Amino acid sequence: MTHINIAALRENYTKGSLDVEDVNASPLEQFKKWFHEAIESKLPEPNAMLVSTVSADGKPSARVVLLKGIDEGFTFYTNYLSRKGAELAENPHACITFFWVELERQVRIEGKMEKVSAEESDAYFQVRPLGSQIGAWVSNQSMVIESREVLEEREKHLKEKFGNEPIPRPPHWGGYRLIPEYVEFWQGRPSRLHDRIAYTKLEEHTWKIERLSP
Numbered sequence: 001m002t003h004i005n006i007a008a009l010r011e012n013y014t015k016g017s018l019d020v021e022d023v024n025a026s027p028l029e030q031f032k033k034w035f036h037e038a039i040e041s042k043l044p045e046p047n048a049m050l051v052s053t054v055s056a057d058g059k060p061s062a063r064v065v066l067l068k069g070i071d072e073g074f075t076f077y078t079n080y081l082s083r084k085g086a087e088l089a090e091n092p093h094a095c096i097t098f099f100w101v102e103l104e105r106q107v108r109i110e111g112k113m114e115k116v117s118a119e120e121s122d123a124y125f126q127v128r129p130l131g132s133q134i135g136a137w138v139s140n141q142s143m144v145i146e147s148r149e150v151l152e153e154r155e156k157h158l159k160e161k162f163g164n165e166p167i168p169r170p171p172h173w174g175g176y177r178l179i180p181e182y183v184e185f186w187q188g189r190p191s192r193l194h195d196r197i198a199y200t201k202l203e204e205h206t207w208k209i210e211r212l213s214p
Contacts, residue, residue, distance in 0.1 A: 013104040013188025018195040020211055027183035027199040027207060031107060032070060034185070038100045050097040051076070056090035067096075068124065073177040074109060075116060077124060079141035081172045088113045088176065096178055104188030111181040121174035126166075133167040134158055184212070 024030040038046035047067040054060050061083060069075035074096055079085060088094065092114065098107045125133065138155045145151065180201065187195040196212035 011104075011188075012190055013194070014190055015104045016187050017189065018185060018187040018197055020197060020209055023185065023197055023209065025207065025209075026205075027109075027180060027185075028070065028072070030185060030199075031109075031183070034100075034103075034105060034107065035070070035098075038103060038105075041100075041103060043100055043102055046098075046100060048098075049074075049076070050099075051084060052095040052097070053084050053087040054091050054093065055087045061087065067098075068175070069177075071177075073111070073114075073179040075175050075177045077121065077173070077175045079136070079139065079173055080115075082141035094178060106186040108184045108186070109178060109180050109182070111179045113176045113178050116175035116177050118174070122169050124175065125169040125173070130167070134162070136170050136173045137167070189214075 024033065035046065045066070048064050049067050050062050051065050052060060052062040063084065065076045065078060067074055067076055092112045093110075094113045095108065095110045097109070098105075100106070125136070128136075134155060137158050138151055180199075182201065183199040185195075185197045189195055192214060194214040196214055198210050198212050199207040200210070202208055
């Protein structure tokens with residue numbers, strides 16, 4: 001096996017800059033601007049984000065999911081009985097992170113998770129591809145299974161069960177929305193002297209904006 005010097009792996013970031021005077025007064029509007037630029041740059045899955053949760057006994061875990069909406073917060077959909085669902089039931093404080101390496105940008109968002117309304121979850125579920133709708137019923141997410149055949153047999157059974165009828169949303173499946181309390185925008189710069197602009201929520205629609213040392 002070829003030896004890889006991990007310590008020597010590094011990039012010198014040169015693609016942009018960011019200052020307090022450059023950003024929108026609202027972190028949500030600033031995020032939308034960067035997100036639009038990520039889409040326009042044709043990045044692979046620009047809506048991929050790392051969701052970090054913490055259990056009641058203080059153990060962290062993280063996984064990548066897909067952002068599905070931006071309004072007063074950041075929305076994604078999942079199985080409420082999964083590990084992240086169980087941890088959010090115990091501790092709603094969470095963090096989501098976007099890393100757009102091609103743009104040398106990162107966004108970190110901290111806040112509280114809340115479930116979206118049943119109506120909102122229903123509406124999104126109905127626009128999912130048929131296979132994804134069936135998959136939400138098939139998978140007892142995060143639970144141990146004996147083999148992949150267990151999933152395939154259950155998928156076959158449910159396809160036969162639902163037939164050509166509309167597939168209802170499983171009661172254990174739906175959306176979460178993270179309401180931000182802290183948002184940090186990171187732009188890579190040369191010599192590791194990166195730009196970091198942080199928003200801290202003071203009250204509704206009011207944010208303190210500060211530059212952080214890299």
